[in-house]
Amino acid sequence: MTSHKKPTDILRQEHENVLQKLDALEGVISRLHEKDAIAAQLKDLASFFNTDFWTHFAKEEEALFPELEKFIPRDAGPVGVMLMEHDELRKTNTEIQRAIDEYFTGSDSLQASAVIQNHGNSFIMVLRDHINKENNILFMMADMHLDGSQEATVLKRFDEIENTGGKAK
Ligand SMILES: [Fe+2]
DSSP states (O other): OOOOHHHHHHHHHHHHHHHHHHHHHHHHHTTTOOHHHHHHHHHHHHHHHTTTHHHHHHHIIIIHHHHHTTTOGGGSSSSHHHHHHHHHHHHHHHHHHHHHHHHHSSHHHHHHHHOOOHHHHHHHHHHHHHHIIIIIHHHHHHHHHHHHHHHHHHHHHHHHHHOOOOOOO
């Protein structure tokens, strides 16, 4: 028997990776006064949340959610809530990215640190809670309702998205 990975298995695995990055981000933003020591890690994290992370969102928004919406209307259920939270996270991420640029290249790195901390802590809190809801509510619904051919459609879209890469929209 060949092992068959469901779309939600892949997304759950990506969530584990995102949660690890959030732990790292939490550590780094509490040490912004040690710029030399954290610079490389902060740059790596900024890059992750500006690229790979959007590939993950694209997989949900452009592959999984459309199949779910065939039986859960967007406005009446968790898909609509997840999309609203994605938008909020995109906006917060834009602020964080701008503040990180400022932190490295601007004249007021103290001010930039404060902005990174504010938005960073909110991003971490909202995203952990968001992942928890996706894992425990939305993906459970997907596991119950998607049939084999829908799962195959989602997996095929995942491949296409992987090949074109994600970007912050
Ligand atoms: Fe997700």
